[in-house]
Amino acid sequence: MRQSGPDVGRKQPWKDEREPTARIVVAFDDNQRAMRLFGLHSENLALIERRLDVVAEQRGNHVTIEGRREACDQARRALEFLYEHLQSDHEITSGDVEGAIRQVSAPAREAESGERTGFEQFRLRKRIVRARTAGQDAYLRALKTSTLVFATGPAGTGKTWLAVAHAVLLFERREVDRIVLSRPAVEAGERLGFLPGDMREKVDPYLRPIYDAFYDLMDRGMVERALQGGEIEIAPLAFMRGRTLSNAAVILDEAQNSTSMQMKMFLTRLGEHSRMIVTGDPSQVDLPGGQTSGLDEAVKLIGKLEDVAHCAFSAADVVRHELVSRIVSAYDAADAKKKKPRDP
Secondary structure, X not given: OOOOOOOOOOOOOOOOOXXXXXXXXXXXXXXXXXXXXXXXXXXXXXXXXXXXXXXXXXXXXXEEXXXXXXXXXXXXXXXXXXXXXXXXXXXXXXXXXHHHHHHHHHHXXXXXXXXXXXXXXXXXXXXXXXXXXXXXXXXXHHHHHOOEEEEEXXXXXXXXXXXHHHHHHHHHOOOOOEEEEEOOXXXXXXXXXXXXXXXXXXXXXXXXXHHHHXXXXXXXXXXXXXXXXXXXXXXXXXXXXOOOEXXXXXXXXXXXXXXXXXXXXXHOOEOOOOEEEEEEOOOOOOOHHHOOOHHHHHHHHHOOOOOEXXXXXXXXXXXXXXXXXXXXXHHHHHHHHHXXXXXX
């Protein structure tokens, strides 16, 4: 974060004679919460500075923001949004900061086009779930309105976490009786049956990201009781054949590693009063022998059918560390360069 010092008089990067500038002071009542808001070594303020091109100087529980008028207002609203988020006792991450910046920037754009303002959000018993990007916002809206939703895109965009969050919402509202989780165990292949332990212990390594999401969204004791009672069920993709899943929220994660036949089998498990979410990253297919990804094929075949939605995420929707977005963009650019036809 930029601090006042010997070079305070130099022209700041946001200075532009053609644009009005502003200086805003924001004060927070709770000093301890304010320190959590600013982050270790003021890292959250520094991120806001970089993203909005403002100067934010902290003194105690006060922050002075200087820069273009619109950017200052966005920085103020982002800080206020994050401060309110802290009232639920959840720590602020860089992804939260990125999401807040995107959210406070969205209303101005939407107002110009006459569209609704603000990102989707809903409350679970443990926490509030909010969309952090336009892509996540479209995803949450699709989950509300469609029986089958495909979510494709790079790592770090929240595909799996939001899918689990929506399944928990349906479960807590008793709109479904159970949650069924599935994931291809590509690395184990047919050797899965030779691994020690019961079915849950066999597939735990492949479903760990989904468990992590559950523990983040629900009380740990409730998750364990639901697992033991069968209300949350672990079902490896290879074991789904012949079943009909009714009154359930069904998630297939890492679907890019399903074959064409596996995907068809999974999709036809859908029963009455159920919802299905299929997530995957088409750029990370681990199928052997160049097999066609069932996810790619399914999106092309049925992605535009009635009551089916396809949400495609990009590097702009990455909500992990800010470097992850740049890494994804670098790989995307390299892939595009490889696919570009060469001049004869």
